[in-house]
Amino acid sequence: MRIIITGGSGLIGRALAADLAVGGHEVVVLSRDPGQVTSLPTGVRAVGWDGRSAAGWGQLADGAGAIVNLAGASVAGGRWTDDRKRVIRDSRVNAGRAVVEAVTQAAYKPGVVIQPSGVGYYGPRGDEEVTEDDARGTDFLAGVSRDWEAATAAVEALGVRRCVLRIGVVLSGAGGALPRMAQPFRLYGGGPIGSGRQWMPWIHIADVVGAMRFLIDTTDARGVFNLCAPNALPNRDFAKALGRAMGRPAVVPAPAFAMKLAFGELSTILLDGQRAVPRRLLAAGYAFRFPTAEAALRDIYG
Numbered sequence: 091m092r093i094i095i096t097g098g099s100g101l102i103g104r105a106l107a108a109d110l111a112v113g114g115h116e117v118v119v120l121s122r123d124p125g126q127v128t129s130l131p132t133g134v135r136a137v138g139w140d141g142r143s144a145a146g147w148g149q150l151a152d153g154a155g156a157i158v159n160l161a162g163a164s165v166a167g168g169r170w171t172d173d174r175k176r177v178i179r180d181s182r183v184n185a186g187r188a189v190v191e192a193v194t195q196a197a198y199k200p201g202v203v204i205q206p207s208g209v210g211y212y213g214p215r216g217d218e219e220v221t222e223d224d225a226r227g228t229d230f231l232a233g234v235s236r237d238w239e240a241a242t243a244a245v246e247a248l249g250v251r252r253c254v255l256r257i258g259v260v261l262s263g264a265g266g267a268l269p270r271m272a273q274p275f276r277l278y279g280g281g282p283i284g285s286g287r288q289w290m291p292w293i294h295i296a297d298v299v300g301a302m303r304f305l306i307d308t309t310d311a312r313g314v315f316n317l318c319a320p321n322a323l324p325n326r327d328f329a330k331a332l333g334r335a336m337g338r339p340a341v342v343p344a345p346a347f348a349m350k351l352a353f354g355e356l357s358t359i360l361l362d363g364q365r366a367v368p369r370r371l372l373a374a375g376y377a378f379r380f381p382t383a384e385a386a387l388r389d390i391y392g
Contacts, residue, residue: 091155186241258318286326
């Protein structure tokens with residue numbers, strides 16, 4: 091089947107595209123500058139788009155098996171100034187509107203729209219266990235997540251199945267948060283961040299890809315799914331697991347005040363967390379390849 095991935099040149103997009111191509115699917119990655127998207131696997135091609143409309147690519151949605159809407163500016167790309175917040179939100183909302191435009195124009199509607207979001211939807215929740223039924227938070231990330239998810243909601247009225255994925259911290263040696271988290275450990279200076287008590291909902295990149303493929307293929311799956319491993323950890327315990335996987339101690343904390351000075355409001359990503367659990371994903375029958383942090387980190391660093 092043909093699968094279209096917006097934001098397909100990022101960490102998740104590349105991993106998903108490669109996996110789908112191995113499975114024999116036709117994979118189209120949308121990029122603002124397709125000429126700069128290099129080293130694509132066989133079976134994957136880059137097509138240009140403007141990030142806000144169906145111009146130049148919308149015809150590909152006609153009869154497509156799935157559209158995976160990963161496009162959006164990085165929330166960790168710098169301090170959250172008013173301008174940066176606007177870019178983060180608008181890039182997601184505009185991409186969602188482009189997907190809806192393409193689906194609207196398609197004579198044969200895509201089989202499913204996969205709409206990622208983040209566990210930041212729930213806001214800081216302390217020790218409370220968070221499922222897909224819990225209410226939205228009130229901070230900036232919660233608002234962005236709400237708007238991102240809502241941007242493609244209109245496809246449901248067009249008869250298209252939609253899965254909304256609230257993704258935790260993605261563990262991969264190829265990019266994302268983990269290599270930056272691991273750098274102090276390489277220098278024997280790693281440890282918990284802030285109090286270390288904040289919960290960290292994590293997921294191995296292989297399970298992000300696996301869960302997305304599972305939901306694409308499971309034709310009765312729809313609605314919201316938390317994409318995080320079933321065993322979230324407090325940050326201090328995750329730091330210990332990372333230290334063991336790397337053969338390093340985990341005893342040098344990063345004080346909360348230093349994080350706030352360095353990152354401003356962005357530091358909430360590091361200092362606050364959610365004890366999110368993948369209740370609906372497990373109920374649907376998905377089997378995690380890496381259900382524990384120990385196994386996931388050993389796979390990456392072992």
